Amino acid sequence: MRLTCPLCGPRDRREFTYYGAEEYLHRPGPDAAPDLSQGGAWDNYLHLRDNPAGPTRDLWYHDQGCAAWLLVSRNTLTHDITGVELVAARKGARDEA
Amino acid sequence: MAELIAKAALDGQGPVTRAGLVLSVLPPAPVWSIAPFPGEDLTPALAALGLDFPAPGRSNRAGDLRLIWTGRDQAFLLGGRPPEGLAAAVTDQSGAWAGFSLSGIGGEAALARLVTPDLRLAAFPVGHVVRTGLNHIPAIILREGETEFHIRVFRSMARSAWAELVEVLEHLAARAAAVQGGASAPARTG
Ligand SMILES: [Zn+2]
Numbered sequence: 001m002r003l004t005c006p007l008c009g010p011r012d013r014r015e016f017t018y019y020g021a022e023e024y025l026h027r028p029g030p031d032a033a034p035d036l037s038q039g040g041a042w043d044n045y046l047h048l049r050d051n052p053a054g055p056t057r058d059l060w061y062h063d064q065g066c067a068a069w070l071l072v073s074r075n076t077l078t079h080d081i082t083g084v085e086l087v088a089a090r091k092g093a094r095d096e097a
Numbered sequence: 098m099a100e101l102i103a104k105a106a107l108d109g110q111g112p113v114t115r116a117g118l119v120l121s122v123l124p125p126a127p128v129w130s131i132a133p134f135p136g137e138d139l140t141p142a143l144a145a146l147g148l149d150f151p152a153p154g155r156s157n158r159a160g161d162l163r164l165i166w167t168g169r170d171q172a173f174l175l176g177g178r179p180p181e182g183l184a185a186a187v188t189d190q191s192g193a194w195a196g197f198s199l200s201g202i203g204g205e206a207a208l209a210r211l212v213t214p215d216l217r218l219a220a221f222p223v224g225h226v227v228r229t230g231l232n233h234i235p236a237i238i239l240r241e242g243e244t245e246f247h248i249r250v251f252r253s254m255a256r257s258a259w260a261e262l263v264e265v266l267e268h269l270a271a272r273a274a275a276v277q278g279g280a281s282a283p284a285r286t287g
Contacts, residue, residue: 007153007169008228012213015230064230066153068169088169 001079006086007066015064021049022057022071025087053077059087106195106255115266116273118207120259123196123247129174130167130188137184146180156226156239165226167237195255197262200245203269208238208246210265218243234258 001013028041036043050056054077060070071090073083105125112121131150133139139150147159151172156165163175179187199207205216211232215221218240226239234254239247250258 009154009214011229015213064235065228066168067171067228086169 001081003060003062003070003072003081004084005062005065005068005070006084006089007068008062011062011065015062016070017061017063019059019061019069022059023049024059025071025090055082106252107259110259113263113266115263116203116207116269118199118201118204118266118269120262120266121198121200122259123198125191126175126196127177128190128194128249129179130171130186130190131164131174131179131183132171132186134184134186139183139185142180142183148174151226154225154227156224158224165237165239167226167228173237193252194249195252195258197248197250197259198241198245199248199262200242202244204244204246207262207265207269210268211261212236212238216240216246231258232261234261 002010003013003016004010023045026045028045032041034042036046039048055073055075057071057073060072062068062070069087071083071085071087072081074081103125105122107122110122112119114120131139133150143149143164146162148162148164149157151157151164151166153166156163158164161176164172165175167173173190205218205221208216208231212227212229214227214229216227216238221227221240223240223242226237228235228237230236231238231248231250234250234257236258237249239249241247248258248262
């Protein structure tokens with residue numbers, strides 16, 4: 001498996017560390033209820049995940065390369081990597097972090 | 098303040114020559130990290146030095162100064178101090194890195210045993226730089242010349258990186274000796 005880092009080019013999977021689902025980019029805002037009650041914003045953010053058969057998006061860290069966070073689009077059925085983008089280059093990225 | 102003795106990484110380690118390649122320790126030299134603050138353009142300040150903030154995987158030089166890309170929105174200035182007042186996070190990392198030179202014909206074949214990206218001249222021309230793993234060791238590799246690479250690793254990993262590189266050179270030398278000595282390949286059947 002290879003990921004094509006937008007900065008470094010195609011690199012071996014061993015250069016990257018998996019972090020988790022794209023949901024981690026969507027941290028609840030300051031107005032979200034500050035409890036972990038079931039189905040609440042924080043419960044969802046921390047614990048609730050889909051388990052898609054097909055397209056999925058998750059976060060990877062290029063730790064042996066440029067040290068950038070990447071948003072990877074891939075397909076769990078075909079193992080195709082369909083996109084790799086810099087988290088920092090996304091619109092409003094600094095608010096997401 | 099106590100008088101501290103500046104000591105190079107692998108102090109006293111002489112060059113190792115094997116398989117037509119020379120591995121040596123680079124003398125201690127200034128290394129400064131420059132990470133521009135978001136949205137800041139360092140072009141005018143760097144142009145005054147004859148430098149330009151490098152694109153990913155690139156470097157440029159002016160006299161003794163060299164600016165090499167080392168990560169997202171980060172470059173290292175080698176060989177001197179950056180100017181005051183850059184709109185960037187600027188840190189002196191001179192003591193944090195150890196540098197090696199690997200020179201001679203076929204350095205890329207030696208590195209190919211430790212590094213996954215293609216470092217052959219056509220794919221990795223002079224002045225290009227790559228940040229990758231040297232086996233498991235984070236490294237910054239610069240193609241210094243057509244037959245020379247500069248390899249920088251965290252100083253704490255200098256001894257391990259040196260050992261990895263020497264081992265590769267020994268394997269290459271052993272293979273060359275076997276070929277030269279006419280050692281035959283295992284007999285094939287069928
Ligand atoms: Zn990268």
